[in-house]
Amino acid sequence: MVALSSCSVTKYVPDGKYLLNKVKLVSDDKRVHADSLKSYLRQTPNTGVFGAWKLQVNIYSLSGPDTTKRINRLLRKMGDAPEIYDSTLTIESCQQMTRALNNEGFYSAQVTYEEVYKRPKRVNVIYHIHSGEPYLLRNYRVDIEHPILRFVASDPKQSYVHSGENFSIENLDRERGLVAERMRERGYYFFEKDFISYSADSALNSRQVDVTMRLSNALQQSSDSLKDKVFSTYIVNRVFFYSIDDASSTKRPDTIFTDTIDDGRYVVAYSKRSLLRPKVMIGNCAIKPGELYNDHDVERTYELLNSLGPVRYSNISFRETAPGELTCYIVLTPNKRMTFQVEAEGTYSAGDWGVEVGAGYTHRNIFRGAEALSINAKAAYEWRQAGSNAMEFGGDIALKFPTALVPFLKAEKKQRMVTSTAIKFNYNYQLRPGEYNRTIAGAGIQYRWQGRNSRFSHTLDLVEFNYVYLPWVSASFREHFMGSTSILRYSYEDHFIMRIGYSGYNSNFRASQPLRNYRVIRYNIETAGNLLQGICAAANAKKDDDGAYLVGNIRFSQYVKADFEFTYYQIFNKSHRLVYHVQLGVGYPYGNASSLPFEKRYFAGGATGVRGWAARTLGPGTYRSQGGKIDVNNQTGDINLQLNVEYRAKLFWKIHGALFVDAGNIWTIRDYEAQPGGAFKWDSFYKEIALAYGAGLRLDFDYFVFRVDYGVKLYDPSLTGSDKWRRRPTWKNDMAFHFAINYPF
Structure with missing residues (x-):
């Protein structure tokens, strides 16, 4: 880093030329946001890390002049050449911004620039935007004889043009496009927006404009046959x-x-x-x-x-x-009918390293009706610090139909959105010597539908069955985790889950405007056991010693769970952005269950949580595991809160950096004996929110991202007194590294 920072960014700036160091836009009118005009700049400076350090230019400057050498070509490819200032491009930028302001009604606008020269060989450019008073639209009318076109163009409820607003050329052009679109929706196939024009009249010094929409001169002067075609429905x-x-x-x-x-x-x-x-x-x-x-x-x-x-x-x-x-x-x-894939990855869970391999097969058109058959299998092996090593085998099969398999639903309604129906089966076998052997089998029917432009998508799990069977549990494991006071006893007994759930996704991201701020919302709600509870109660079914109903001598789960996730992307430019993330979740067991199934409970810490903690080592509440060991079984909860802010910046080549602050924790709904301090309480939960900060590196290949995050504890709610604030963090107790694929949110 010292070598990079000491290498001059002006090394390859010729004598008599200047590096464009900074560009600033200043507007004298609150109605004109300077940031909205940045897209009209014809020259911008090299991006800087954290807004200042031009790391990519530094890397370019490390190269030598001999481009026949591989190392010099590599350094220039990884870095950015210095942006040499060109005053003609600055003048063009002023003209472009002035034209853009004119199009928004500011016909007296002027954009000037100021050059501030710095040593060595650097220049800052300041654009001064003087908008002046805008021209306003006083009267707007439609002068067209064709009755349908006149009706479409005169509808004020569907219009971009309104009296009293700025006389905007952009809005007038959008209005032409809207009218042409609505005409083509009525069968006028050959109608185009260029067949519409405007005339404008402005009284002297009034800054008010009267606008009339009429047919273009070209159309009016065209042949009768063309007019007949344009105004004929097809x-x-x-x-x-x-x-x-x-x-x-x-x-x-x-x-x-x-x-x-x-x-x-x-x-x-x-x-x-x-x-x-x-x-x-x-x-x-x-x-x-x-x-x-x-x-x-x-x-x-x-x-x-x-x-x-x-x-x-x-x-x-x-x-x-x-x-x-x-x-x-x-x-x-x-498209390709069939695809095969093989993947392998390393795993790290509760202090144990492992490896997982998987293979998948997909046939996109198995019955020539766009039905997709997917078959996946995986195997995992884990080297454990205590006890014999563990193994896991599993797989799933899914058949997806490209329509909603719903009786009596007409084809016209199905065509209003993209729908699909999936039938799924899965199986998983876990062999953990010294603890238990467990089999998990499941099946379900899922509907998915998506609105226009892919901004909204919905998933309905109409019904999903999961059966958990433990043929063997060791005596020591049974004693520690299946005693009468253990909240996890039910999770390690044979049990059955019959659930229904709904999840949704919404985003206002636009691929055509990738530098525009956007947000992503995800939400989910699910419930299980209600139908079975009603049937068992009506049939006076058998109960176990705890008073829970049994189906085939197996206890079933009953709970409700809801999750909400909000992510906002504040984009400064293509290389810099701030990401804000909020995640909330609550699960409540009732009726036939005293606790949520283990697989439905929340955990905190890890690569996508509060990154100062390893996965499953934070919470619930002020709970602290005995002996400082990872307690996977007890460090789970029913309530989840997570808050994150992350600054992301491109460093050079494919390497990106990040700075982040995380906050959050998990809690239990009830006060369980096995998790002291873990219950959620309104008057104290805010004191139990953990804080962490850190930095990360990402290797971004577009199709996947490999990242490494280094998190440090700032506030640890499991400690007491002043020790909660980790002013002098230690390597062993207060820091965590996380290796993961893709961004955390």
């Missing part, structure tokens, strides 16, 4: 489906294929075998023969078809085949 007479390896083929699809399936409305053409069954293609096509053309139907069809696993991508086009009629051509490019 119906779709037929829809053709084709599968082709190259969707960019210049040949017309109907000249390539000879074998067809034709029902008079839909035609499926193929050479040997169609990609999908005709019923599946038609069911995922919102374009209906005999109905008016509609832009929305085209967009919906793209979404439905591209969501199918066997379809790599699709292309939809139309051709006028008769007056007032269009023929639709849908070309599907096939």
Whole structure:
């Protein structure tokens, strides 16, 4: 680091030239946010770590002038060349920002710049934005004779243009696009926004503008045949489906294929075998023969078809085949039918290292209806500090259908969103010598549906069964964890879970605006055992010694659980961002259960929690494990709170850095004897929130991220008095390293 910082960032700045060091935008009007104009800058400085240290330029400067040497080429590839200041680009930036302000109604705007030269060979540029008073839209009217177009364009409820607002060229252009879109949704296939224009009239020195929408001169002066075409509605007479390896083929699809399936409305053409069954293609096509053309139907069809696993991508086009009629051509490019994957990873849990290997197989079109069959298997081995080593084997099978398998649900309603139904089975066997052998088997039915633009998605676990069977438990384990006072006794007895759950996802991220701040919300609620409780109560079923109902001599779980997660991404530029994260969760056992199943309880610490603690070593509350050992079984809870703030910055090449502050803990709903100090209490829980801080490195390859985080305890609620504040943290007790894949949130 010393060598990097000492290497001059101006090493490769030629004499007489300057490194663009900083750029600042200053606005004299609160109505104009300077940050909103940054996208119009034609030259920006090299990014700096934590906003100052130009590490990537330092790395570039370590290279020598001889580019034939591999090391010099590598250093230049990993670093960034210094941004040499160009005053002509600064002038262009002023012009671009002025034009942008004009488009928002600030026609008196001026953007000037100031150069502040620093030594050695550096310059800072300050842009001064003087907006002036804006022009306002006084009156807005539509002067168009065509009744449908006049009605569409005059609807104030669906308009970007309103009297009293700034005279914005951008909003007027958006209004043209909106009107054209709504016309095309009414069957006017050849209508385009360029057929609409505006005239504007402004009284002298009034800064008020009267705007009139009318047909463009080009359209008014065009031939009658073009006008008739533009203002004629079109119906779709037929829809053709084709599968082709190259969707960019210049040949017309109907000249390539000879074998067809034709029902008079839909035609499926193929050479040997169609990609999908005709019923599946038609069911995922919102374009209906005999109905008016509609832009929305085209967009919906793209979404439905591209969501199918066997379809790599699709292309939809139309051709006028008769007056007032269009023929639709849908070309599907096939995806790979089958994929195989093998993976291996190292694990670290409760102080024990291990290795896990897995293999997976997926068939995206098993029955030629876009049904996806996936089969996965895994095996794990763990070297334990105490006792014999442990092993685990398992696998799962899932069959996913590209539709909602719901009786009596009409096809039109299914096409309103992307839906799927999955039937799942899983099996897991755990062999832990000296403790227990355990088998976990499960099955379930899951529905998923997704709204437009993928911003909303929903998952409904209609029913899920899980059976936990322990054929053998050691005497010592039974004594420590299955005694009458142990909250985990139920988790290590044979038990049955029948649950229903719903989870949702929402994000306002836009791929077209990757530098725009956005948020992600996840939420989940599930419940188990209520139906079984009702049936057992009505049938006066058998109970065990604790008064719990049994189904086939097996106790079943009964609980409700809810989770909420909120993440906000504050993006400064492509290399710097702040991420805020909040996670809340509550699980409540009742009726047939005195505690949540172990697999449904929360734990704290670890790579995605409060990173000053190793996984499963924090909480609940002020609880502290005996002898300083990791107590996986008792360090669990029913309530979870987690707060995180993380600053992320690109350092160089694929390497990113992070600084973070974490807070949180877990608590139990009830006061359990085996977890003293773990119960949640309103008057003291805030004193039991653990704090940690730290730094991390990430190796970001876009398709996956490998990260290392180093966390340090700041406030430890399990200690007493002034020891809670870790002013002098020790390596052994107050620090933790975490190795993980992908970002924590």
